[in-house]
Amino acid sequence: MSSGELFEISRLKKLVDLNTSDTMKLTNRVSKILMVALSIVIISEANGQEESKLQVYMGFQAAPNYSYRVLSNSSNDPNVDNMIEFLNNRESTSLGFRFAGVIGVEVFKRWTAEAGISYLRNRTQFELISEDESGIETGIGSDQDYDNGKLINSLDYLGIPMRIIYNLGTETLRIRATFGFTPQILLSQNTKIKLFKDGENTIDQSFQDGENAVGFNLSPLIGLGAEYSLNDQFTLTAEGIARFGLVNTKEDSPINSYTYSSELNVGLNYYFLGR
Numbered sequence: 001m002s003s004g005e006l007f008e009i010s011r012l013k014k015l016v017d018l019n020t021s022d023t024m025k026l027t028n029r030v031s032k033i034l035m036v037a038l039s040i041v042i043i044s045e046a047n048g049q050e051e052s053k054l055q056v057y058m059g060f061q062a063a064p065n066y067s068y069r070v071l072s073n074s075s076n077d078p079n080v081d082n083m084i085e086f087l088n089n090r091e092s093t094s095l096g097f098r099f100a101g102v103i104g105v106e107v108f109k110r111w112t113a114e115a116g117i118s119y120l121r122n123r124t125q126f127e128l129i130s131e132d133e134s135g136i137e138t139g140i141g142s143d144q145d146y147d148n149g150k151l152i153n154s155l156d157y158l159g160i161p162m163r164i165i166y167n168l169g170t171e172t173l174r175i176r177a178t179f180g181f182t183p184q185i186l187l188s189q190n191t192k193i194k195l196f197k198d199g200e201n202t203i204d205q206s207f208q209d210g211e212n213a214v215g216f217n218l219s220p221l222i223g224l225g226a227e228y229s230l231n232d233q234f235t236l237t238a239e240g241i242a243r244f245g246l247v248n249t250k251e252d253s254p255i256n257s258y259t260y261s262s263e264l265n266v267g268l269n270y271y272f273l274g275r
Contacts, residue, residue, distance in 0.1 A: 055106040055274030059116075062100075063241070065263035066093040067122035070245070075254040084255060087126070094152060096123040098263060100161055106274070112165040120159055120184065122259055126151040128195070146202060149195035155249075155259075157184040157217065167227070174227045176239060184217040217259065218246045225265070232275055237267040 071087065073080045102116030128149035163180025188208065195203035225239025245258035 053274050055112075055271060057104045057235075057269040057271040057273075059102050059104065059237075059267050059269035060100070061098070061102060061116075061118075061237075061265055061267035063098045063263040063265040065096045065098055065120075065122070065261050067096055067124060067259055067261035068093055069124075069249070069257045069259050072256040073254065074248075074256045077254060080254045087255075090127045092125055092127070094123040094125045096121040096154070096261075098265070100159075102161065102267075104165070104269070106167075110167045112167060113163075114165060114180075115160065115162045118157075118159040118161050118182065120157045122155045122157070122261060124153055126153070146195035146197050149193065149203070152192040152194070154188075154190045154192075156187040156190075158187055159184040159219075161221075163221065169226075172229045176223075176225050176227055176237065178223040178225075178239065178241075179221065181218060181220045182243070184219060186215045186217070214247060214249045214251055216247065217249060219243045219259070219261075220246065223265070227269070233271050235269045235271070237265070237269060239265045239267075241265050 068091070071084045073084060098118055098120045100116050100118035102114050104112050104114040106112045128146075128151065159182040161180065161182040163178050166177045167174045168177075169175050190206055190208055192206045193203060194201060221241055221243045223239045223241040225237060227235050227237045229235050241263045243259075243261045243263070245260055247258070248256045249259055250257040
């Protein structure tokens with residue numbers, strides 16, 4: 001790949017942020033439903049809490065996730081609005097993941113505090129078309145002969161998840177409503193370019209790029225799920241989680257970018273005290 005191609009790709013990488021309108025609408029609807037459900041269960045049990053025997057567990061969690069970013073114009077340049085519209089029409093979510101080790105303590109009846117450490121990858125992709133009329137003004141250009149392609153952007157974070165869990169049910173099966181937040185430290189940013197000609201993958205190359213990404217993010221979360229008891233010590237959990245971005249993750253850019261995501265969190269807990 002020539003230096004000219006690398007320059008054009010570099011220009012495009014700085015424009016690529018993660019966002020899809022359809023996914024955003026769906027996640028916002030799910031988030032509203034989860035918030036209403038969480039409010040109902042908290043209000044219904046807000047009074048008359050009793051202290052219970054101390055229960056402590058450690059657990060492992062794994063989750064596929066889909067991420068996008070909400071974009072906004074941080075300048076007075078109307079061309080930036082056109083750029084955001086172009087990006088929104090071309091960007092889509094891509095499968096990421098999250099792994100975590102946690103410790104939970106049930107300090108009151110039905111209430112559990114949980115914290116741990118997590119490794120998270122947010123990933124999206126941007127569609128490339130060789131004969132795009134908007135290509136010049138948005139920085140897309142390459143003398144490489146291709147029909148179409150994609151840029152896959154990945155952000156890897158180390159996080160400290162902290163949340164409060166409300167449990168409702170029996171020892172065998174409990175409904176879990178949860179809310180909390182996760183401070184995250186950026187470990188790396190990677191962009192992969194894949195170009196196709198006549199159906200064949202002609203270019204498949206990755207670039208490390210952390211210059212424009214903010215090294216810290218804060219992600220509030222809400223969720224709803226269930227915990228099933230396998231035996232006296234082990235439980236299995238499954239939860240739908242929605243995460244929200246509070247920190248603009250792009251530095252020195254006319255486009256503000258906030259990361260949102262949804263995930264299906266599956267976990268295995270080992271209770272070593274209290275059950």
